[in-house]
Amino acid sequence: MSDVCGDELVDVVVVGGGPAGVSAALAVGDAGAEVLIIEREDRLGGVLKQCIHDGFGVLQYGERLTGPEYAHRHVAALKCRQTQGGQIRVMTGAYLHSLRRDGTRWSIDLITSQGIQSIGTAAVVMATGCRERTDRQIYLHGDRPAGIFTAGQAQRLINIDGVMPGRNVVVLGSGDIGLIMARRFVLEGARVQGVYEIQSTVSGLARNVAQCLEDWNIPLHLGTTVTEVHGRNRVEAVTVCPVDGSGLPDHNAAERIPCDTLILSVGLIPENDIIADLGLPLDSSTGGPAVTQDRETQLPGLYVCGNALTVYDLVDYVSECGQAAGTAATRGATTARSAAAPSAHASAGPVETSGDIGQMVPQLLDLAADQPPVFFFRVKRAMDKATLTISRGGVQVESRRLTYLRPPEMIRYELRERAWAALRRNPGPISVAVEAADGS
Amino acid sequence: MAHRSIQRTCIICPRGCSLEIIVDDDHITVSGNECPKGEDYGIEEATAPRRILTTTVQTTVAGMPRLPVRSVGDVLLMEMDRLMREIDSIVVTQPVRCGDLVAADLCGIGVNLIATDDLRPAGPDTERGQ
Numbered sequence: 354m355s356d357v358c359g360d361e362l363v364d365v366v367v368v369g370g371g372p373a374g375v376s377a378a379l380a381v382g383d384a385g386a387e388v389l390i391i392e393r394e395d396r397l398g399g400v401l402k403q404c405i406h407d408g409f410g411v412l413q414y415g416e417r418l419t420g421p422e423y424a425h426r427h428v429a430a431l432k433c434r435q436t437q438g439g440q441i442r443v444m445t446g447a448y449l450h451s452l453r454r455d456g457t458r459w460s461i462d463l464i465t466s467q468g469i470q471s472i473g474t475a476a477v478v479m480a481t482g483c484r485e486r487t488d489r490q491i492y493l494h495g496d497r498p499a500g501i502f503t504a505g506q507a508q509r510l511i512n513i514d515g516v517m518p519g520r521n522v523v524v525l526g527s528g529d530i531g532l533i534m535a536r537r538f539v540l541e542g543a544r545v546q547g548v549y550e551i552q553s554t555v556s557g558l559a560r561n562v563a564q565c566l567e568d569w570n571i572p573l574h575l576g577t578t579v580t581e582v583h584g585r586n587r588v589e590a591v592t593v594c595p596v597d598g599s600g601l602p603d604h605n606a607a608e609r610i611p612c613d614t615l616i617l618s619v620g621l622i623p624e625n626d627i628i629a630d631l632g633l634p635l636d637s638s639t640g641g642p643a644v645t646q647d648r649e650t651q652l653p654g655l656y657v658c659g660n661a662l663t664v665y666d667l668v669d670y671v672s673e674c675g676q677a678a679g680t681a682a683t684r685g686a687t688t689a690r691s692a693a694a695p696s697a698h699a700s701a702g703p704v705e706t707s708g709d710i711g712q713m714v715p716q717l718l719d720l721a722a723d724q725p726p727v728f729f730f731r732v733k734r735a736m737d738k739a740t741l742t743i744s745r746g747g748v749q750v751e752s753r754r755l756t757y758l759r760p761p762e763m764i765r766y767e768l769r770e771r772a773w774a775a776l777r778r779n780p781g782p783i784s785v786a787v788e789a790a791d792g793s
Numbered sequence: 794m795a796h797r798s799i800q801r802t803c804i805i806c807p808r809g810c811s812l813e814i815i816v817d818d819d820h821i822t823v824s825g826n827e828c829p830k831g832e833d834y835g836i837e838e839a840t841a842p843r844r845i846l847t848t849t850v851q852t853t854v855a856g857m858p859r860l861p862v863r864s865v866g867d868v869l870l871m872e873m874d875r876l877m878r879e880i881d882s883i884v885v886t887q888p889v890r891c892g893d894l895v896a897a898d899l900c901g902i903g904v905n906l907i908a909t910d911d912l913r914p915a916g917p918d919t920e921r922g923q
């Protein structure tokens with residue numbers, strides 16, 4: 354990579370070599386521009402490398418691949434494109450430290466084994482993934498003995514390092530990674546006492562409850578939480594308590610469960626510290642910045658995709674998101690080269706959500722785009738039947754019946770051509786709503 | 794065993810019917826299926842469910858102590874413990890490629906294991922930052 358130096362201008366820089374970043378880079382390569390992927394680890398693939406279970410790529414490849422197999426296909430596609438002359442370069446062991454707007458371009462500072470290095474680029478695609486909520490971010494009494502891990506840390510220890518974090522396990526939180534790790538522990542011969550979830554519903558996908566817990570007779574305790582951790586050097590037990598309707602623990606019903614390990618699966622947070630430093634506000638419902646359907650933020654030339662934007666539950670959607678960002682970033686970079694680039698925002702309007710929509714991307718719509726946008730949203734509560742309506746200035750342009758909506762399952766909705774044309778034509782604010790139908 | 798009810802999503806075709814499987818002693822009824830294949834799947838889920846086995850095996854290759862593997866095709870859930878015990882003793886000493894056979898006919902029940910990632914000596918698969 355000796356040709357990349359401070360003075361050089363790369364068309365597009367992609368930060369993060371997980372499925373979102375690799376998809377973005379492939380899209381840039383396809384569009385004929387040059388792209389550089391920056392990845393802090395030694396290998397591409399992101400978190401997929403440790404997700405050894407199957408179920409990835411059903412939509413994209415029509416197969417249930419494991420995480421490493423999915424990543425392997427991505428990297429193979431990248432290598433294939435490189436040998437065909439695509440200007441795709443990859444720099445591993447490089448950590449994005451900061452970025453700043455520098456006139457009409459972006460300037461990026463990287464930390465590598467050689468020190469700090471700067472690169473100039475017309476467009477930056479952030480694909481930095483998400484991180485896990487930790488014990489410091491939840492309400493937990495007691496000491497902090499060894500033996501408390503996030504589900505992702507345990508996943509990495511077992512699947513990559515070959516180290517068992519413990520033998521007698523309690524899982525707090527019913528996120529997908531927690532469910533998957535409960536099964537993984539049992540398969541490796543450990544005992545899993547149960548999965549404890551403070552809410553009255555599971556936060557992971559129904560298929561993971563069936564295949565990870567029911568298959569292995571792992572008890573699931575809804576409306577129950579861990580209130581205290583016992584043990585001086587190592588976890589010796591936890592206290593679990595049922596909670597009432599307002600989430601307060603009923604200490605009279607507390608139970609002490611001996612264990613040596615507490616696994617936390619209490620949520621994922623998009624990784625955006627670096628761009629938050631730029632003063633870009635984050636959407637409180639997604640945890641990522643507001644973007645257009647091109648995944649462009651309110652700072653021209655800065656794109657965010659994958660789990661850094663919003664936590665997706667299917668890697669296929671992550672890749673689709675990365676691809677959209679890469680395609681748009683190439684367009685942005687090539688116009689930026691020729692003239693003062695009109696950002697998508699010149700023609701973008703905010704989208705208001707209402708009813709039972711909990712979170713949605715994109716939050717902004719570029720009305721100059723010819724292609725209809727695709728919405729990804731989650732609902733706040735379970736509904737068997739609901740109606741999705743999209744309107745502008747009070748005029749409804751789309752109405753659709755949706756069935757079986759569940760908060761853990763993200764819904765992908767592609768606007769129809771006719772509705773998009775109407776939406777672009779009408780004046781006024783744009784709104785998207787989901788309302789339960791038939792009192793479901 | 795008496796009465797139990799199992800909810801499953803049929804995975805035979807993309808329609809993904811929501812099945813309700815009721816087991817009454819040795820009598821099984823499946824509902825919610827749009828076609829007969831769903832009934833067969835429901836009965837199998839209630840009696841002898843099959844799953845892909847995914848795990849890791851030990852390696853002696855520096856920098857990559859575990860190699861992720863999976864079964865070729867699905868295996869009976871009830872065989873998994875036995876298979877895992879046999880997999881415990883596997884040690885891979887040579888580099889392999891994603892898709893390569895790692896072990897054949899485990900436990901003598903015709904289960905083959907393949908690698909789900911490349912196994913090669915430590916070092917980045919790309920140019921390193923410099």
Ligand SMILES: Cc1cc2nc3c(=O)[nH]c(=O)nc-3n(C[C@H](O)[C@H](O)[C@H](O)COP(=O)(O)OP(=O)(O)OC[C@H]3O[C@@H](n4cnc5c(N)ncnc54)[C@H](O)[C@@H]3O)c2cc1C
Binds near residue numbers: 372449
């Ligand atoms: C622990 C964990 C387990 C998961 N398990 C599953 C699962 O089993 N099934 C599932 O469908 N989804 C799972 N997910 C969700 C999963 O993140 C997505 O499916 C998908 O992998 C996200 O892709 P991504 O490219 O957005 O992010 P990632 O795959 O996380 O990739 C982000 C990449 O960016 C790099 N990076 C971050 N910051 C920097 C920086 N400053 N400089 C340079 N590089 C940087 C990281 O090293 C990483 O390689 C899991 C998430 C986590 C956190």
Ligand code: SF4
Binds near residue numbers: 825832
């Ligand atoms: S029951 Fe039939 S139609 Fe329904 S998902 Fe299964 S195979 Fe498809």
